[in-house]
Amino acid sequence: MPADTRPPAIALMGPTASGKTALALAWAQRHGGEIVSVDSALVYRGLEIGAAKPGAEERARVPHHLLDLRDPWQTYSAAEFAEDARAAIADIVARGRLPILAGGTGLYFRALLQGLSPMPPADPATRAGIAAEAQARGWPALHAALAEVDPEAAARIGSTDPQRIQRALEVYRLSGRPISAWQRAAAPPRLPCRVLKLAIAPDDRADLHGRIEHRLDAMLAAGFLDEVRALRALPQLRAHPRPLELPAIRAVGYRQAWEHLDGAGSAAEFRDRAIFATRQLAKRQYTWLRGERDLRWFDPARDGQRLQRALDAFLGTR
Structure with missing residues (x-):
């Protein structure tokens, strides 16, 4: 096989508060x-302290890409991210620079590096039917039914994973095509670079939990709650009927802060709730x-x- 002569790029993945940004x-x-940000909170303007933007x-020391792309009352999809990230990477490579993809949003990394399947959207009636079957027969029985029509997906999905079993059966019943076939057809265009994928993740969860608590306390000292108060005062968010359903406000920490300012606790x-939510995210x-x-x-x-x-071996440096 001929050597891959494309220029290098680094993908720094890992749980929140693991130290990806500093590295x-x-x-x-x-x-x-x-740096190309791979973080679903950093795309929103106004999410600064609580998002560790x-x-x-x-930014003066190092150029950053894909920050502040949307207002907090707007949405931004993984497909949009993949398109924007590809454009940023191509521009960085064209200038002879090294793209460093850094963040913790797995769906964004998957959309960029593996592609997203253009499979049928969710159908409430089909989902309700599958849920009724599961209540009557149990999810292991539906997993066995999935294995009959899509053994590849069933081998990947556990028999106690109702969300993924339901989605796989839904796709098959709507399209007559196994979800595994849809996923294989989703190969994205080849990136203009070869990618070294690195996970920056503490072995000791207690270490990560300590980092999470320390970072939240630093955010609070820096004015995180005042930042959320300023978001709540924006006319577009004041007028929104369900602000807690917006992707920006659902970001870990922001939802808990918003509810606290609403009088919840x-x-x-x-x-405590913000720390718990951040640990669950990790x-x-x-x-x-x-x-x-x-x-x-x-x-x-x-x-x-x-x-x-x-890193040195991948880049060919000493």
């Missing part, structure tokens, strides 16, 4: 890189990362030298 900044400065000083209770991110192929794992506290060697 991306250091590497970008050292290797002539530019890079500030003016960091004390400041201490808000802090847990989902670990689950997604474990399913990623060609991903190399590093503990930021223990594997610094090994991580640097992996």
